[in-house]
Amino acid sequence: MGIKIRSAELFLSIFIAVSILIGLSWSYAAELVVTPDKTVLSPMLLKQPLMLSGSGWKPNEMVIVNLIPPQGVNIKGVDQGEDVGIALGNANAEGLFKVPIGAMPILMTFFQVDWDSATMKPNFKKATPLPPGAYDLEAVGFESNIKAKTTLTLVPPPDKK
Amino acid sequence: MTLLKKAIMVSTAIFLLLTFFVLIPDISSGEDKEVAYLSLGDYTGPTASVVSFVDMAIEDYAKFVNDKGGVNGVKIKFIGVDTRYDIARAVAAYKKYALTPRLLGMNSNNSNVARILEPMIKRNPMPVLVPAEGTFAVNIGYNFLPGQCYQNFFGAAVDWIVNDWKTKGKNGMPTVGAISWDSPAARDYLRGGLEYAKKIGINLLEPESLPPGTLDHTTYLTRLKSADYIYITGLVEPGQTNIIRDAHRLGITTKTQFICDFLGPIMGLGLKTHAQALQGALIQTISLAGTDFFAHPLVKEIWTKYRKKPVNEAVRPYGLGLAIALNYEAALKIALRDVGYDKINGETMYRAYQKLEGKETTQGLQGPCAYSLNSRLGSREIRWNQVKGEAIVPVSGWIKAPDAVSMYKW
Numbered sequence: 001m002g003i004k005i006r007s008a009e010l011f012l013s014i015f016i017a018v019s020i021l022i023g024l025s026w027s028y029a030a031e032l033v034v035t036p037d038k039t040v041l042s043p044m045l046l047k048q049p050l051m052l053s054g055s056g057w058k059p060n061e062m063v064i065v066n067l068i069p070p071q072g073v074n075i076k077g078v079d080q081g082e083d084v085g086i087a088l089g090n091a092n093a094e095g096l097f098k099v100p101i102g103a104m105p106i107l108m109t110f111f112q113v114d115w116d117s118a119t120m121k122p123n124f125k126k127a128t129p130l131p132p133g134a135y136d137l138e139a140v141g142f143e144s145n146i147k148a149k150t151t152l153t154l155v156p157p158p159d160k161k
Numbered sequence: 162m163t164l165l166k167k168a169i170m171v172s173t174a175i176f177l178l179l180t181f182f183v184l185i186p187d188i189s190s191g192e193d194k195e196v197a198y199l200s201l202g203d204y205t206g207p208t209a210s211v212v213s214f215v216d217m218a219i220e221d222y223a224k225f226v227n228d229k230g231g232v233n234g235v236k237i238k239f240i241g242v243d244t245r246y247d248i249a250r251a252v253a254a255y256k257k258y259a260l261t262p263r264l265l266g267m268n269s270n271n272s273n274v275a276r277i278l279e280p281m282i283k284r285n286p287m288p289v290l291v292p293a294e295g296t297f298a299v300n301i302g303y304n305f306l307p308g309q310c311y312q313n314f315f316g317a318a319v320d321w322i323v324n325d326w327k328t329k330g331k332n333g334m335p336t337v338g339a340i341s342w343d344s345p346a347a348r349d350y351l352r353g354g355l356e357y358a359k360k361i362g363i364n365l366l367e368p369e370s371l372p373p374g375t376l377d378h379t380t381y382l383t384r385l386k387s388a389d390y391i392y393i394t395g396l397v398e399p400g401q402t403n404i405i406r407d408a409h410r411l412g413i414t415t416k417t418q419f420i421c422d423f424l425g426p427i428m429g430l431g432l433k434t435h436a437q438a439l440q441g442a443l444i445q446t447i448s449l450a451g452t453d454f455f456a457h458p459l460v461k462e463i464w465t466k467y468r469k470k471p472v473n474e475a476v477r478p479y480g481l482g483l484a485i486a487l488n489y490e491a492a493l494k495i496a497l498r499d500v501g502y503d504k505i506n507g508e509t510m511y512r513a514y515q516k517l518e519g520k521e522t523t524q525g526l527q528g529p530c531a532y533s534l535n536s537r538l539g540s541r542e543i544r545w546n547q548v549k550g551e552a553i554v555p556v557s558g559w560i561k562a563p564d565a566v567s568m569y570k571w
Binding site for chain 2: 066142
């Protein structure tokens with residue numbers, strides 16, 4: 001009986017300690033949305049960019065959105081499995097933010113173009129586009145470290161008839 | 162004591178222990194002492210031809226220092242990130258690495274990245290290397306230029322032009338053209354440069370700005386064909402070489418002296434291909450160039466040892482990278498002397514950088530260092546070089562550039 005009480009005390013102690021730690025690191029419920037959340041990877045994304053929007057951040061803080069590559073997907077310039085920044089914006093006074101995924105991330109991370117230094121233009125001939133699949137996007141508040149996730153699905157291009 | 166009271170006491174103890182081990186900075190035991198340097202490099206993209214070689218040099222020099230036991234036993238960890246000319250990537254990489262223990266310096270490699278990160282740097286201070294824009298030179302803060310700023314380069318070119326004009330026995334003032342990329346950074350030379358040109362009295366034609374990636378420069382060069390001298394600035398290679406190539410095709414190089422800024426033609430990067438067109442072109446640099454660069458003992462030693470290639474395959478930005486690394490090392494020595502390893506941080510490194518003024522920190526790769534309480538210029542001196550045959554040869558020693566940047570109303 002004494003041993004059971006001591007075990008219970010230890011379990012309860014650890015539970016309370018962990019709860020306090022989790023509580024300290026969590027003070028907002030943030031949300032991230034990508035619109036549209038399914039798309040073909042095409043040059044149209046340069047003209048009609050994907051939009052990222054979110055809520056629940058610290059007022060006026062910078063928010064960075066990272067793409068988390070799935071297992072087996074290599075992204076140029078980073079180590080295997082490493083996150084890559086694809087957008088950044090500032091939350092407004094209400095903690096809301098809205099930002100497009102700009103041309104450079106689309107070219108450099110999604111299409112993974114090479115660069116033709118002779119013409120100073122992207123080189124699509126050596127591009128290795130991200131393959132179709134589901135990609136987690138994670139937004140992080142620069143100061144608060146508040147995080148929120150969503151999923152962008154790259155769908156295969158339609159079959160040419 | 163009740164179960165709940167015991168639980169609260171024990172959990173408080175566990176919480177305090179966790180806090181101590183997670184949040185308290187590690188205190189060195191005297192082993193594995195290390196400081197870090199972060200480069201948000203563009204190894205792919207428009208500036209890769211410069212940035213990738215600069216970072217190669219810093220990485221190699223860090224290895225060189227570490228192989229000899231470090232700086233007073235403290236090793237340097239180089240962290241290079243290929244940000245692919247993408248601001249979001251660069252800022253995300255900064256956030257990822259910002260809390261690296263004893264991160265004592267960073268290269269932003271991009272003016273916009275430097276501006277975005279400025280508030281964050283103020284919260285976690287450290288010296289940040291930035292491109293050569295005048296605003297970073299005049300606003301004394303955590304941003305440091307690797308050498309001179311664009312407007313002072315232009316001022317130095319104006320001085321050279323007037324001296325050359327008079328040496329040739331010509332009367333009045335020369336007509337000067339200027340051409341750059343059409344971007345705020347590339348046109349920055351005009352903020353202070355215009356005022357300096359007016360003060361000196363040269364006849365400056367309407368400056369030309371062209372979109373990056375322009376393949377044919379005929380239109381812009383035609384508008385400048387009356388110029389005795391044409392200054393090219395703010396384009397990375399092969400941009401400046403391509404302009405002179407087109408000028409040669411149009412016959413302009415027979416009567417017009419072309420002058421390139423420090424981003425201009427580089428031996429080993431296309432100069433041989435266009436050597437005939439480039440003959441006589443002047444290039445101003447903030448570090449050793451051409452034959453002097455290849456002959457420098459440190460360039461030879463570091464490049465051949467760590468790149469395992471003959472030194473004639475090295476390129477000029479590698480020398481600038483070595484200069485940057487040497488300044489970091491020199492500041493680190495000061496910071497370690499001032500506060501010791503356990504107390505060293507970005508702020509102490511920042512103060513150390515400002516104690517480098519007048520010191521020959523770069524073994525002759527640059528002029529004397531100019532970082533001080535009142536200066537963010539890596540060095541006030543520039544050097545003139547000229548294309549002769551298939552080589553770039555120095556035609557001057559280190560010359561102090563004029564203070565054109567202060568003439569602009571910032």
